[in-house]
Amino acid sequence: MKLTGKVALVTGGGAGIGRGIALELASEGADVAIADIDPNRAKESAAAVETSGRRGLAITADVSRRADVEGMVEACVRGLGGLDILVNNVGISKGQPFLELEDETWDLVLDTNLKSVFMGSQTAARYWVDHDRRGKIVSISSVDEVLAFPFNAHYNCSKAGIHILTKSMALALAGHGINVNSIAPGLIETEMLRPSMGKAKWQEGLPVKVPLARVGTPADIGKAVVFLACGDSDYVTGTTLYVDGGHMISGASQVLAMFRGE
Numbered sequence: 001m002k003l004t005g006k007v008a009l010v011t012g013g014g015a016g017i018g019r020g021i022a023l024e025l026a027s028e029g030a031d032v033a034i035a036d037i038d039p040n041r042a043k044e045s046a047a048a049v050e051t052s053g054r055r056g057l058a059i060t061a062d063v064s065r066r067a068d069v070e071g072m073v074e075a076c077v078r079g080l081g082g083l084d085i086l087v088n089n090v091g092i093s094k095g096q097p098f099l100e101l102e103d104e105t106w107d108l109v110l111d112t113n114l115k116s117v118f119m120g121s122q123t124a125a126r127y128w129v130d131h132d133r134r135g136k137i138v139s140i141s142s143v144d145e146v147l148a149f150p151f152n153a154h155y156n157c158s159k160a161g162i163h164i165l166t167k168s169m170a171l172a173l174a175g176h177g178i179n180v181n182s183i184a185p186g187l188i189e190t191e192m193l194r195p196s197m198g199k200a201k202w203q204e205g206l207p208v209k210v211p212l213a214r215v216g217t218p219a220d221i222g223k224a225v226v227f228l229a230c231g232d233s234d235y236v237t238g239t240t241l242y243v244d245g246g247h248m249i250s251g252a253s254q255v256l257a258m259f260r261g262e
């Protein structure tokens with residue numbers, strides 16, 4: 001048990017990767033607060049945490065709003081007696097072709113995916129500094145922080161922002177004993193991906209895109225979060241861990257294979 005006595009707060013923990021993270025943290029002994037815009041999902045995940053024998057707390061919050069972000073940290077501290085680990089997991093995609101991309105969609109995606117990381121991390125860090133405590137921040141980016149898509153400029157920019165924000169915050173907070181890292185998942189099985197996974201062509205292309213030839217699970221991401229949240233990674237800060245089955249290293253070989261007609 002690597003996280004006994006620790007309290008974690010997972011944003012967007014009501015479903016998908018966030019729920020997987022919450023359950024992996026709980027399985028290592030952490031009590032877990034789940035902040036989600038959907039109150040029912042938050043309650044379901046908190047109940048699942050309790051099933052594993054830890055305390056779970058459901059918090060309703062929209063992480064794109066500062067008042068909600070500050071409220072979720074306060075609720076976690078009040079409800080679970082503190083905060084040791086913040087996982088900034090919320091992310092939305094809202095794909096739109098670049099020529100049709102609207103300001104409102106840009107703002108929504110950037111506020112939800114990136115500004116939320118700034119506000120959440122700042123609020124947690126202020127709590128740790130004010131209370132003379134150490135802390136761990138883990139933010140969920142994506143391989144799309146590097147791999148560009150023509151219909152996802154806004155999502156790409158939000159994830160690239162998390163990449164450099166992680167490094168800026170790691171520098172700013174190192175002197176306070178706060179570690180800041182991010183995880184970039186590849187293809188992970190959640191509601192977002194299931195419709196594509198059913199298609200034969202998609203299945204055929206999978207081993208080309210992903211050297212390990214399988215889609216990842218929320219638990220794969222959760223286990224990486226446990227590493228960055230526990231004492232084993234005390235000397236790790238400002239880094240991005242790619243948890244993608246090799247997706248990021250397959251790009252060049254795909255292009256080469258195309259030129260060779262393989």
Ligand SMILES: NC(=O)c1ccc[n+]([C@@H]2O[C@H](COP(=O)([O-])OP(=O)(O)OC[C@H]3O[C@@H](n4cnc5c(N)ncnc54)[C@H](O)[C@@H]3O)[C@@H](O)[C@H]2O)c1
Nearest residue numbers: 012014015016017036037062063089090091142185188190
């Ligand atoms: N699924 C993938 O293949 C994949 C790949 C790379 C990165 N990611 C990233 O992983 C993270 C989780 O993705 P997922 O696939 O589990 O998503 P998901 O849509 O399955 O779950 C997201 C959760 O966040 C909640 N949420 C949405 N907007 C919110 C807001 N404003 N405030 C609070 N909660 C909100 C939703 O209610 C939901 O419970 C995201 O940051 C995503 O960009 C996912």
